[in-house]
Amino acid sequence: MIKGFRDFILRGNVIELAVAVVIGTAFTAIVNVIVASVINPLIGLLFKADSLNDALAVPVPTLGGGEVTFAFGAVIGAIINFLAVAVVVYFVFVFPMNSFKERADARRKIGAEPEAEEAPLPTETELLVQIRDLLEKQQSKA
Template identity: 65%
Template sequence: MIKGFKEFIMRGNVIDLAVAVVIGAAFTSVVNAIVANLINPLIGLLFKADSLDSALVLTIGGADFKFGAIIGAVISFLAVAAVVYFVFVMPMNHFKERAEQKRKAGQPDPEQPETELTVLAQIRDLLAEQGPASGAPTGRHTGE
């Protein structure tokens, strides 16, 4: 039983998941700071409201239904999603794409594997670029 638990813990995906949770928790404060200090004040200026929590309250039978709080939560979620995407995900995807293009530069297309014929053609072209070497056969037979 202990051996199985040890194998489970030592798997790479468990460690990766633990690292992702820790980084995600630390990353939350960055995203929340951007939303609270940049996005929310902009929304407040746009709607001329300090908080949607006290706006749009419907009272029925002594119970308060705070539709403004729901709308505020949806706007906050969309703001967080937008910040995460446009500030972090989109630039990271761009950098990954550029790195992939640099990595692929100069490499043959994996969809078209090299054949013996293409390798021989490359050798022929390289030899033709170098020109005939002194004393090397030209490939012509003189018939002597």
């Protein structure tokens, strides 16, 4: 039982997953700081929304005499926050990395030898014609 656990822990997949979680946590902190200090102030310039949590709150009376509040503003705020994070991740990290990879691939292709084009494979009809011709040759020799 202990040996099985040790084998499980020492597998490459578990170690890689642990590293990915740690890096993902650090990456989340970077993205959150960019969103909080750059993107959110830009959104604040466009419209005054100090707190979206209270902006579209709809109080609804309950059957017991109390009140329940539906905070639609919080949902809209979460959607805006998600889109802001997605924009930051794409334009700060994904787009530059894709451009870098494309340039690296282009450099590799320039230095590489041109690939020789392979001859196209014969069609079924062409193969059948070749087989027929070979059979005719064999029968004429016999």
